[in-house]
Amino acid sequence: MPTIEQARAFYPEDDPVHGFSHVLRVYRLCEKIGKVEGAQIEILRAAALLHDVEGDVDVREQHHLAAANFAENILEKEGWQEEDIQAVLHCIRAHRFRNRDEEPQSLEAKILFDADKIDAIGAVGVARAVAYAVRAGMDVFAPPSEHYLSTGELAPGESQTVAHEYLYKLRRIKERLYTKTGRSLASERHNLMVTFFDGWLEEIGTYKE
Ligand SMILES: [Fe+2]
Ligand SMILES: [Fe+2]
Secondary structure: OOOHHHHHOOOOOOOOOOOHHHHHHHHHHHHHHHHHHOOOHHHHHHHHHHOOOOOOOOOHHHHHHHHHHHHHHHHHHOOOOHHHHHHHHHHHHOOOOOOOOOOOOOHHHHHHHHHHHHOOOHHHHHHHHHHHHHHOOOOOOOOOOHHHHHHOOOOOOOOOOHHHHHHHHHHHHHHHOOOHHHHHHHHHHHHHHHHHHHHHHHHHHHOOO
16 A cells, blocks of 8 residues: 555645545544444555545546546555455545445445545535635635526536535535444534535625625
């Protein structure tokens, strides 16, 4: 398995959203949840360190597959057994919230999914959502259309904002978690995030010039 220092080199230094600071938080969360849930910690550690490597694919929607390919090469070179490599790759391929092609089946995949999503809520999640919007040149706030709120798809002429991300995705994350330990860690972060965003939406909604 790559060391933490080796893994750091696989990630861009200037990405506060999916860069190494996120990976390291997910790694620690995986260890914490994995110990309580009785998971195979080495599988989980490798999956956490490699789960967001962008590899050769430049399309964010496919990053789970690119990261899995990258991880396969690394672990093969290190002489990992095929069965263990496949266990790591399943965790990585199944970690995306929006892609249901491969759902987490193993305990380790469920824990990586939970840890990755827990890092998207709470105080860190709020900061990451805003950082993402700013980096992507998105507006921070615009009220989402009814169409977006029911489908997650933008209506014609509508732009994605942090409010969209919160109302459609972030406030539902805790319901999607798989493990008991993950759900319990998520609960406090969820409440903190809701307090912040609901306060924010209210302030903006009632603001009059
Ligand atoms: Fe990811
Ligand atoms: Fe991630």
